[in-house]
Amino acid sequence: MATTEAEDLDDFRERARKWVTANLRPGGAERAGLRGSTDEEAELAAVAREREVQRAMFDAGFAGICFPKEYGGQGLPPAYQGAFNEALAGYEYPGRLQVPTLSPCAAVLLEFGTEEQKRQHIPAMLKGEELWMQLLSEPGGGSDVAGATTTAMRDGEEWILNGSKIWTTGAWWSDWGLCLTRTNWDLPKHRGLTVFILPLRQPGLDVHRIEMLNGSREFCQEFLSDVRVPDTDRVGDVDDGWTVGTRWMFHERMLYNSPLVSFPAGAGNAAGGPDLLGIARSAGVLGDVAMRERVGEGRVLDVVGNCLQDRVGAAVRSRQMSDQAAAIVRLFKGISAARTRTLGYEIAGAAGGVWADGDGASADAGVDFLMRQTACIGGGTTEMARNVISERVLGMPREPAVGRDLPYRDVPRSATSRR
Amino acid sequence: MATTEAEDLDDFRERARKWVTANLRPGGAERAGLRGSTDEEAELAAVAREREVQRAMFDAGFAGICFPKEYGGQGLPPAYQGAFNEALAGYEYPGRLQVPTLSPCAAVLLEFGTEEQKRQHIPAMLKGEELWMQLLSEPGGGSDVAGATTTAMRDGEEWILNGSKIWTTGAWWSDWGLCLTRTNWDLPKHRGLTVFILPLRQPGLDVHRIEMLNGSREFCQEFLSDVRVPDTDRVGDVDDGWTVGTRWMFHERMLYNSPLVSFPAGAGNAAGGPDLLGIARSAGVLGDVAMRERVGEGRVLDVVGNCLQDRVGAAVRSRQMSDQAAAIVRLFKGISAARTRTLGYEIAGAAGGVWADGDGASADAGVDFLMRQTACIGGGTTEMARNVISERVLGMPREPAVGRDLPYRDVPRSATSRR
């Protein structure tokens, strides 16, 4: 490793810039969010490339910049990660290994993992050898993460897991997962949970790829049938999983302010929205002032969303706002992503609903429109964000939760998740 | 009176048409809803004219067409009222004497009043001698009508009323009111109410005209200080006022389907919205397609609102929908009225915010915009309409009401209405 204790920030920045330029391909956030990829081979190739890049970063001393040295990191202050992120701007980066592998997964292990767990997994993550996923949402659960019904029953020094998790991005090409389970049905909801580490490729764990309406199959559902996990793979105390879960959620909220992940500076601000100007051009309506207004509106929302993210990020860092304020950004970006896709469909006109090969940007407007709500659902719905903002940021009264103190087995649940 | 038992519908229609043509002025619904009138004399003159017209209708046998003969009505079936309404189309009509005087006030008296009360008041209403108002809303109460805190205390054969009512249209030129009071604070909210008749011009009853932001002073607040009401002016049983109130609300919802009131056919459908085409013309943007879209959008909302009103009205009459479905129309029209005023302000551009004498239609766009929410507040907020639709029409669970069974004195209330 090339780093020395003494390397100062400017030297580090310069070294990072040189290394990135010499070793990485130009590009950036090319992952097709809403449109999804239907090409399995291309997906696997991209994963393999990301593992390579992560390994190269590790070898050059740029992986885990703010992770402790004893687990393979560099032990440097956050400013160094910031400098590296600036160097990354405009280049490929191993996004799948950053989120959720390094945060929240590695972040949770750092806080709650045993020494053994940390030594086993964190260096492997930093080297790109272990891709991690969060086994959190459940088919009957929606936004109610703590309502997990996937059950872990103790059997000597092992646990036996049964149930199902869903909305795991790319579980089919991943290696490990953090899994939230219910270990005690006689305690109230938040008090009977426990977190486990489990390998995703093992008997009894069936990964099913979910087809979305746009043909994308990046999300998975996992079915767990008598999956055995040694007690040494438990994270945190038995029945105290919500203490782990609370921090897990915290790391999720803080992603773009986290020093644990590498991402090109500004990537959080990448508009990622549809190219409304391009759609207007390909639909032949660039001369129509009403359509020009719509193009402008889309740009307004993108730019304001980025300014808002910067403001809230700064306020959270300076503790003028609590980290719950991240929900403000989540809400705004969700709503505005849905709106810009609607604008795209409006601008495309008939060509948005029915298109020919070679139509240009307008050809994507239809499917983007069909998928528009995913921006308001994935990663916590906008409704949940509104709850958090009103209750946690504005201090308005909490929603009455039924049976907060009842044994969880007695709390009403969706039919599909009743047992 | 010219009517005979034998007059058939066609003859009636023809006679009505001739009478209207010969006796009424062309016009129609000229009352400035949102813009309000600031001219007191003009308002009083209009009230006087309506009393005259009502009297003329009475003398010609066209008042109270569906009211019982013993109270001065004509005792005819609803079709006759419909025929008269058709004849009224395009003519002035005594709107202030229809609503709330004939419905809900007279309608409530017909159902719950004593024989004496009916004989005293209903003929006088039909002759235009008594203008009635509803003393219902209270300053601390908002949409929670049954939460009345205006108190009536029994004193021998009299009651002593104290409290305040608000949002009474034109109480300053009216004669009588139906007043919902609390007569028992030890019973739950809905069980300690009683309704009284009271003259609006009497010592202890102070009518204060409220100035709105647009200068209109048509709404009033009444302050009741030891107002004495004889027990003979009580409507319905003591503490059973909510039975009266429920029907009172029913008549309010059904106004445009009520055979008790006269109104020009189609008046319920009068757009009443801003003249967006006129605004576009006076703002000089009629050639701008984006502004043309806005004009069209306003028209869409007006037309759909009218179609919706017709559909729901027909469905309620044929009992395919409950009368609670009126909330669907109320919601739609409130939202669309607010939207069309926003469209007007957008079309007017700078001339909406700052205008010169002689600017034309755009000169009203600014104040209309400032007042736009009144369409979503007055006559029950759109939020209340959404509650009714979701709970009563769609059958979704009711909102938890705090202290439904507590003595009302122990139920939390707004500070301003606590006593």
Added chain:
Amino acid sequence: MLLEPLPDQESLRDTTAKYLADVMSSEQVRRLRDDAAGFAPGYWRQGAELGWTSLLVGEAQGGGSVSEHGLVDLTLIAHEFGLRAAPGPLLPANIVAGALSAEGAGDHSEVVAGLLSGASVASWAYAEEAVAATEPAAMACQVRAEGDELVIDGVKRPVEAAAQSDHLLVTGRTGDGLTQVLVAAGTPGLSVEAMHSVDLTRRFARVELRGVRVPSSAAVGSVGGAGAQVERQFEQAVVLACAEAVGAMQAAFDMTLAWTFDRYSFGRPLASYQALKHRCADMKSWLEGAHAVTDAAARALATAAPDAAELASVAKSFVGDYGAELLQDCVQMHGGVGVTFDHDLHLYLRRVSLQRALWGTPAEHKRRITTLLEQRGDA
């Protein structure tokens, strides 16, 4: 749809509802994704026997309304199609059948007979790229008379079921006027190229006509004088598109409302959350508004009422805007499962989105309404 259908209208609707329930489960709709035509000929023929293609055709030609108003009857069928996101060229086949059998259309009885029996399919080649569907005068396709023949040049897109059609009714310009011509599949100079759409079963194509020659008798109505007929067809298409979209809105709303009762979150059914209750109330108001205005437009068009043109545009604009919002709200309430392929919701989302984009977008119809308002002011 209609609050109080006549008994014959009810039975028309019921037979179609039962037939679709039997043969067109959502599983079957999903399977048709991979079917090149999007529907089977037998399915269509059986539907034709139930009256799917006869309602705009006069009795003399073998068709007939079950009420006085064939278009209103047909909206009942379209509504059922929407309720099931059913496949098949309902809209274009009917528009063409109606056009061919209209007074002054000329003799096209053989083609009409094929459409009535469901043995053949026809479509309307009307729309063009980058031309608002609300402005037929702006279309580029040319029809010119040469002796006893008509020669057509132009590109039409999208044309529904063009590759599945035995005949196309092509609308083009002759000078400043409009002309409609019936062109048989396979006529030299005619080429059909498949397009993609947001819908799962409806198929569309780009139709190119290069010096396509047909005999003068192929004209439907007068050469250069078909403007009024084209407008009527367009408004019929608009109303049918709305009726189908309203059916899809109704299905999606019902499904979503039921879901809010079944699904629990934080120990309470979704239906108990006021934010969702209020969203459902808004949706209900849009849904009833969409029913109301579509019915009003169908009635106005069927009775040639003076406000028919405006009502058609009002309906299309409203159903397009609010139908799409309603469907997206349904998706939101379902969460991720609502955009999975195995769920039924997207079938309706697709249908509503398709109908929003075709036959004039909401924006285009709003502009048309303003023009109509101005004309009324001028009159």
Added chain:
Amino acid sequence: MLLEPLPDQESLRDTTAKYLADVMSSEQVRRLRDDAAGFAPGYWRQGAELGWTSLLVGEAQGGGSVSEHGLVDLTLIAHEFGLRAAPGPLLPANIVAGALSAEGAGDHSEVVAGLLSGASVASWAYAEEAVAATEPAAMACQVRAEGDELVIDGVKRPVEAAAQSDHLLVTGRTGDGLTQVLVAAGTPGLSVEAMHSVDLTRRFARVELRGVRVPSSAAVGSVGGAGAQVERQFEQAVVLACAEAVGAMQAAFDMTLAWTFDRYSFGRPLASYQALKHRCADMKSWLEGAHAVTDAAARALATAAPDAAELASVAKSFVGDYGAELLQDCVQMHGGVGVTFDHDLHLYLRRVSLQRALWGTPAEHKRRITTLLEQRGDA
């Protein structure tokens, strides 16, 4: 506004906040409805002593920023104005002071001195009827050179505080270029006619210039070459309008949130209803977005960043659209009392609505953004 103001910025803001709290209660604002000028000269002079008019003027001319960036400092004052719906010609006086003291503006030091002391007031005659404020090239007002004089013909509206101003900075066209001229009140050919506005204290007028003659030295900047300066002034005006509107949004939001806690309906505080909680969450996101983009635009403009023009338009469009919606939501939550004259809410509703309409509507700025995007694409 600024998350982390410098100490000097904070003290600038605090002195203004205290002064306004002392002299400008909402009762006082309401009383000023009947005041012809909308503000008292003494009020303005005292404000000027607190720095209200000096921040865009260089130190050499007696002004000076408390940070590096006078415009950013000034947004703090504008924000305080918004928080109190305070009266006074803050925006035009500063724009003119800045313009007169800019490099190459010529010598207007006497006028600048008057503005700095608050002894005199000036305004900017920029807008014209039926010309988008975002398109100065379309303005009709003409300035032509005749010997040693400039002759101005045109009609400007609305001009803020025109009747209260000692000088007007008039922007007009000279050929294809723009020219700015300082015209003293009372100059022959200049007439000022009062207009009405949605605001309670801000006064506007229609200013007609018929053959108004001034010496060439009255030009501010070069004749026919003031385009860039005009654009800068315009963007400054846009940002100040936004900053003020954001202050009004903040005041209205805070007042409304408190109201939801105090007000009970059906035995529960309004704040406990999820539908209202979610509305407040949306409002909070708009409010923070408005703060964020306005601060970003001010910073970009103060530092002459390449995206300054776009950010200014984005801010104006967003604050205009969402500020108005936020205020109307505040009205809705208040119910009828929110539109009574005696309540404070309408003071903010008025201010936000006014700023929405002036200096380019949201629609006009969206169009401008699209043009900027195209230019960027071309570059």
